[in-house]
Amino acid sequence: MGLVSARQNIRQRFDSNYSYVKNLITSIKNSIPLLILGAIRLSSVKTFDYQEHITEYGKHWNFFFTLSLLPLIANGFAPIIDLLSPIVTGFLIMLLYEVVLTKLGLLEYILNSQREGLIGMNKEGLFSLAGYLxxxxxxxxxxxxxxxxxxxxxxxxxxxxxxxxxxNNRKIHAFSVSPTKGLFILATLFHALYYVLDTCYLYGVSRRMANSLYVIWVCAYNYTFLFGYKLVENLVWGEPRYELTHSETRITVVNDYRDMNCVPVCLRAVNYNGLTIFILANVLTGLVNLTFNTIDTSDTIALIILIAYCAVLSTVAFFLYTRKIHIR
Known part of the structure; x- marks a missing residue:
C-alpha cells in the first residue's frame, strides 16, 4: 500500500504541483470507503457469528480500519516525514514503539490486561497501528x-x-541506485537486522502487536521477493531504458524503450482493480468458511475449492480489465 501510494507523490513533485492540504483532504476522502467497508465487515461478522480471534485485532477492530488510517496519518505528518525521509521516520517510529512496549509496560498491557473500555477491547488493533505505519x-x-x-x-x-x-541532476549519481540495486540493498539490510535482533530479542515476531521484529521480517520478506521478481524481469526482458530530454519547444519528453507486453495480462488485470479483488477474495473466503467444515475437508475437496476460488477471482479481474471497468 505504501509502495503504491508513493506514485502520487512522485508525480506531483515531478509536475511541481505538490500540495500538503490537497493531499490531506484527498486522504480523508479515500479513507471513508475503507471505514465503511470496515463497518460492514464488523456488522456482518457479528450478524453471522463468523469465527474470529479477538486477539488478532480486538473485539471491534479489523484490518480495513487499519488500512483506512495509515495514509491519513502519513499525510498528516507529511512535512516531518519529508524532512527525515520515510524510511528514517519508519525506523524512529519502530524504535519508539518498541521502547513503549518493553520499557513502559505496553507489552504487558496488550498481553494480560482485562478488556475494559473501548481501547481495552481493541488494544491490538489500535496499538499495532504504529508497527503497520x-x-x-x-x-x-x-x-x-x-x-x-x-x-x-x-x-x-x-x-x-x-x-x-x-x-539538471540526471547525471549526478550521488546516493542514487537503480531499482535492482535498491532492492538488493534494502533486502540485505533488513535480513541482517532481523538476524541480529532475533538473536538478542526479548520475544519473537508478533503480528498481534506488529512489533519491531515483525516490521523488519515483513519488510525483509517483501524486499526479497520483489528483488527476485526484478531479477527475472531483467533476465527475460533486460533492464528498462528511459530518456528524459527537452524538446525543441522546451517540453519535457520521456522516451520509453520498454517492451509493453512484458507484464502478463493476468497481473495487469489484478492491478487494475486491486482493492476490489482483495475485497472479493475476503468475501469468498468467508463464504467458504461458512459453507464447508474446512478443518475436516479432504485434500481433494480442498484443492477443488482452491481452484474454483482462484478461477472466480481471475475471471472477475479479467472481465473488469477487458471492459475497462475501474472500481475506485
Missing amino acids: AIYLNGISLGYTILPLFPTRENLLRVSGSKDECL
Missing part, C-alpha cells in the same frame, strides 16, 4: 527507489524533484 513508510521509501523512470538523487531516502531538477 512503519511498514507503510518503508513501502513509500521503496516506491521512491523503484517507481521513478530513472535513478534520482538520494532515491533511497527521499522523493525525486521537479522535471527541471531531474534534468
Whole structure:
C-alpha cells in the first residue's frame, strides 16, 4: 500500500504541483470507503457469528480500519516525514514503539490486561497501528527507489524533484541506485537486522502487536521477493531504458524503450482493480468458511475449492480489465 501510494507523490513533485492540504483532504476522502467497508465487515461478522480471534485485532477492530488510517496519518505528518525521509521516520517510529512496549509496560498491557473500555477491547488493533505505519513508510521509501523512470538523487531516502531538477541532476549519481540495486540493498539490510535482533530479542515476531521484529521480517520478506521478481524481469526482458530530454519547444519528453507486453495480462488485470479483488477474495473466503467444515475437508475437496476460488477471482479481474471497468 505504501509502495503504491508513493506514485502520487512522485508525480506531483515531478509536475511541481505538490500540495500538503490537497493531499490531506484527498486522504480523508479515500479513507471513508475503507471505514465503511470496515463497518460492514464488523456488522456482518457479528450478524453471522463468523469465527474470529479477538486477539488478532480486538473485539471491534479489523484490518480495513487499519488500512483506512495509515495514509491519513502519513499525510498528516507529511512535512516531518519529508524532512527525515520515510524510511528514517519508519525506523524512529519502530524504535519508539518498541521502547513503549518493553520499557513502559505496553507489552504487558496488550498481553494480560482485562478488556475494559473501548481501547481495552481493541488494544491490538489500535496499538499495532504504529508497527503497520512503519511498514507503510518503508513501502513509500521503496516506491521512491523503484517507481521513478530513472535513478534520482538520494532515491533511497527521499522523493525525486521537479522535471527541471531531474534534468539538471540526471547525471549526478550521488546516493542514487537503480531499482535492482535498491532492492538488493534494502533486502540485505533488513535480513541482517532481523538476524541480529532475533538473536538478542526479548520475544519473537508478533503480528498481534506488529512489533519491531515483525516490521523488519515483513519488510525483509517483501524486499526479497520483489528483488527476485526484478531479477527475472531483467533476465527475460533486460533492464528498462528511459530518456528524459527537452524538446525543441522546451517540453519535457520521456522516451520509453520498454517492451509493453512484458507484464502478463493476468497481473495487469489484478492491478487494475486491486482493492476490489482483495475485497472479493475476503468475501469468498468467508463464504467458504461458512459453507464447508474446512478443518475436516479432504485434500481433494480442498484443492477443488482452491481452484474454483482462484478461477472466480481471475475471471472477475479479467472481465473488469477487458471492459475497462475501474472500481475506485
